[in-house]
Amino acid sequence: MAMKQLTVGPIADNRNPPGDHSMVAEKKRAICFTLWFRTHNNPRYADLFPRLTDVVQFRKLTLSDRRFVRGLQFRLWKTLRENVFYPAIARYIADGYPTVFTVDTRQIPAWPKTQRVVVDVDDPVFDSTEIETLKLPQVKAIVVTTEQARAIYRGHGITCPIHVIRPGVSIEAIDPCRAEEIRQNFKRESDVIIAYHAPTLTLSCDWLGRARDGQDDLDFLFAAFEKARGREPLIKLWLFGQASASVKEYVAERQARSIKIFGYIPFSDLLNYIASVDIGVYPRTWVQPPGRFNVKLAQFMACGIPVVSTDLDESFIVRETGCGIVCKSQEDFAQALVGLAQSAEKRAELGNAGRIYAKTNLDWSVLVPIYRDILNEVDHGS
Secondary structure, eight states, rough: OEESSSSSSSSGGGOOOTTTTBBBBBOOOEEEEEEOSSSSSHHOOOOOOOSSSTEEEEEEEOOOOSHHHHHHHHHHHHIIIIIIHEEEEEEEEGGGGGGEEOOOOOGGGGSOTTTTEEEEESSOOEEEEEHHHTSTEEEEEEEOOOOHHHHHHTTOOOOSSSEEEEOOBBBBOHHHHHHHHHHHOOOTTEEEEEEEOOOOOOOOTTOHHHHHHHHHHHHHHHHHHHHHHOOOEEEEEEEEEOOOOHHHHHHTTTTTTTEEEEEOOOOHHHHHHHTTTTEEEEEOOOOOSSOOHHHHHHHHHTOOOEEEEEEEEGGGGHHHHHHHEEEEESSHHHHHHHOOOOOHHHHHHHHHHHHHHHHHTBBHHHHHHHHHHHHHHHHHHH
């Protein structure tokens, strides 16, 4: 595994003179060490890290682009990260960077207690290990995505500052011309397109551990889609992501011209594909820990696309903003698709509510300054 750097030069080049607390590009005082993939990464960090390179020195352990090799590397990483990799990295770079920015709570114990750690926890689990780790003295600030997550941590006795920063979206990256080009290439004028996206597209037979009541997300969506199509034939389904053999077989067996699999869409172009559709769907069937804000919902909102979601903890934002419809059953989900497909006015109303919220609360131009303030406060010991 080769360590790939975002900035040029050895670590020592960016160490500050004693007493210099400026956080500028030439003298960064914060370090972030993380595992990285060459294609798909957590969207929050794929978008955030390049926006902080002038104040944070990023060190990335980048895995191979060859699937077999990458799988071996990842297993090795998971086995050795806490007892070997993290302690070794911390010993090597701790002296040069008083502030640490991490996105993995398992990394925190490796840093000396004299270090000042800012940890971003976008997918909290609230187990005993995570809670006790976040109580370590080197943790000076925690970032979460919801007020609920902050309240749960407070309830467990965590006393350091906890900041709420929503999932970020690059609204400026949405290109209306590109979105229109996608529509012109793939959509008939009368079609009403619903869209689902994930890095990989699977059915319950692919991953039994994620199924709930015998269904994975796409099992649920396909069943609801078939019901909706029976009532409104103009509805079409676009799938963005690498489809498993079972998903491809499902579409092929039904000769489903109403379903199009696009394959994996690069992160840099994903928002344009989302902006080209009429309805975004969030058909999650498995229950996650509470206190999370899924980036898929943020992306739909930023693109002004109404959302149809299952009734889960993370769908709170759909209710709060009025950007879509939360459904308690598969029948409700199908009916919501039909209702929106038959009402362009309703789609526009819900989509606009999401877009307004996103511009004020989800755009990186709003969120990045908050990260900078947190890092600066921690770096100065406040």
